[in-house]
Amino acid sequence: MKKNFLGNIRLYLASAWYSYRALYAWQSFGPYISVKIAFPLAQMLLFIFMGRLAGLADPLYIVIGNILLLPSTNGVMGVSITINGERDFRTLPYLIASPAPRAPLFLGRSLVHIIDGLLSTSWHSSWA
Amino acid sequence: MSRSSGKARHNPLPFIGKQISIQIQMRALSVFSFGLLIFQPAVFSTVGYMLARMAGKPAPDLIYVIIGGGIMGMWSSMVFTSFFDINNDRRHGTLELIVGSPTSLTTVLAVRTFANILTGMVSMLLSFVVVIFLFKFTIPLRNHPYIIVSLLVLFFGFWSIGVFLAHFRVASRVTGQFINYLELPVAILAAFMFPFEYLPRWITWLSNSIPLRWGVTGLNASFQQELILSNLWQDWATSIGVSFIYLLVTYFLSKKVHDMIRVTGELSSV
Numbered sequence: 001m002k003k004n005f006l007g008n009i010r011l012y013l014a015s016a017w018y019s020y021r022a023l024y025a026w027q028s029f030g031p032y033i034s035v036k037i038a039f040p041l042a043q044m045l046l047f048i049f050m051g052r053l054a055g056l057a058d059p060l061y062i063v064i065g066n067i068l069l070l071p072s073t074n075g076v077m078g079v080s081i082t083i084n085g086e087r088d089f090r091t092l093p094y095l096i097a098s099p100a101p102r103a104p105l106f107l108g109r110s111l112v113h114i115i116d117g118l119l120s121t122s123w124h125s126s127w128a
Numbered sequence: 129m130s131r132s133s134g135k136a137r138h139n140p141l142p143f144i145g146k147q148i149s150i151q152i153q154m155r156a157l158s159v160f161s162f163g164l165l166i167f168q169p170a171v172f173s174t175v176g177y178m179l180a181r182m183a184g185k186p187a188p189d190l191i192y193v194i195i196g197g198g199i200m201g202m203w204s205s206m207v208f209t210s211f212f213d214i215n216n217d218r219r220h221g222t223l224e225l226i227v228g229s230p231t232s233l234t235t236v237l238a239v240r241t242f243a244n245i246l247t248g249m250v251s252m253l254l255s256f257v258v259v260i261f262l263f264k265f266t267i268p269l270r271n272h273p274y275i276i277v278s279l280l281v282l283f284f285g286f287w288s289i290g291v292f293l294a295h296f297r298v299a300s301r302v303t304g305q306f307i308n309y310l311e312l313p314v315a316i317l318a319a320f321m322f323p324f325e326y327l328p329r330w331i332t333w334l335s336n337s338i339p340l341r342w343g344v345t346g347l348n349a350s351f352q353q354e355l356i357l358s359n360l361w362q363d364w365a366t367s368i369g370v371s372f373i374y375l376l377v378t379y380f381l382s383k384k385v386h387d388m389i390r391v392t393g394e395l396s397s398v
Contacts, residue, residue, distance in 0.1 A: 034309050042312035049322040050176050053192055055183035062179075088219075 012104035012111070019082045020112040036120055040070055044128075063128045067121055074117030079110045143231060144239050151243035155209070164208060165251045169201030173255070176321065190259050191351050196321035198255025199344060202248035202286060203320065207311050209244045210290045214297040223298070227389065233298065234291070234382045241290035245283055252279075267351065274350035274360060281364045282347055285339035288371035288378075295381040299388075318344055339374065342367035 044066040048059045086092040155161040176193030217223035227233050259265045318340040327335060335341045346363030
């Protein structure tokens with residue numbers, strides 16, 4: 001029972017870590033920076049310039065709105081791209097057919113993105 | 129092959145027609161393309177509209193917010209399809225066949241990019257429909273020819289960048305991972321949805337190296353009631369000139385791809 005439980009935890013953490021690393025093709029650090037820093041900053045800047053065109057003097061509302069968008073982008077996009085990647089590389093059927101329990105496998109794929117989303121939010125908040 | 133003369137006769141039109149048809153069918157059947165062409169620009173334009181309402185204006189600046197949204201849709205669609213088409217070719221093993229086929233890689237990518245821009249025009253047309261029919265925006269009749277020329281110049285800029293990016297993706301495998309450095313940063317640098325003057329002066333040199341920046345400035349200028357033709361001509365000429373520089377670089381990239389194959393002796397080196 002205890003061994004089974006620890007096995008599931010190990011599976012959960014391992015699948016979380018590997019799916020997260022695979023998502024950003026972590027052979028290099030560049031893609032991670034582009035998704036986590038370049039894209040959100042560019043989006044924020046675009047909306048700030050649009051706000052200026054509209055006549056908004058204070059961009060605080062835009063900045064906060066964009067920061068709040070980050071965890072949802074992480075959660076929704078990260079997890080869906082991870083699962084989509086399994087389908088693209090045809091590993092999804094093997095994953096489903098494997099004897100490993102599905103709950104830790106698939107929950108593990110979401111855990112790191114939630115933590116990462118929170119980290120991104122705090123990083124961007126401090127930057128803003 | 130003609131039996132009588134023994135000379136090869138190459139008519140590119142069937143290839144061009146078929147390639148455009150396939151590309152458009154692929155885009156038409158893709159939910160991702162729908163998101164890029166319609167949903168995302170609509171979201172950007174809606175945000176612009178909301179911001180204008182927040183600032184107490186009854187309507188947004190239609191040219192920048194709505195037409196700019198259409199340009200944004202074209203750009204997003206083109207940049208993603210230019211990259212993902214090559215990605216898919218590489219993944220499915222068809223890239224080697226394309227590079228090794230008698231039709232040159234540049235011809236294939238140029239026609240593909242043209243088809244992607246045709247598809248991207250959906251976004252632009254929709255933005256015009258919204259501006260004219262929903263917001264009752266009237267364009268003075270004398271501006272029409274200038275707007276059409278500006279659009280053609282802008283499309284040429286899109287095409288040159290699209291062909292360049294596609295070649296860049298073939299020449300370098302790692303570039304696909306940096307797509308997020310391109311979509312919104314270029315939209316900001318080319319000032320699709322706000323006046324170019326808002327950009328800090330220190331970054332303008334980078335903006336000026338993008339043909340879309342000149343194309344968009346020309347398009348915005350051609351909507352104005354009081355046209356300054358000298359400025360308009362300058363924008364068009366610069367946009368076309370910068371586009372040709374991208375095409376020149378594309379030519380060298382194409383040569384690099386073929387050299388790579390010759391040196392390694394393997395089609396799979398691309």
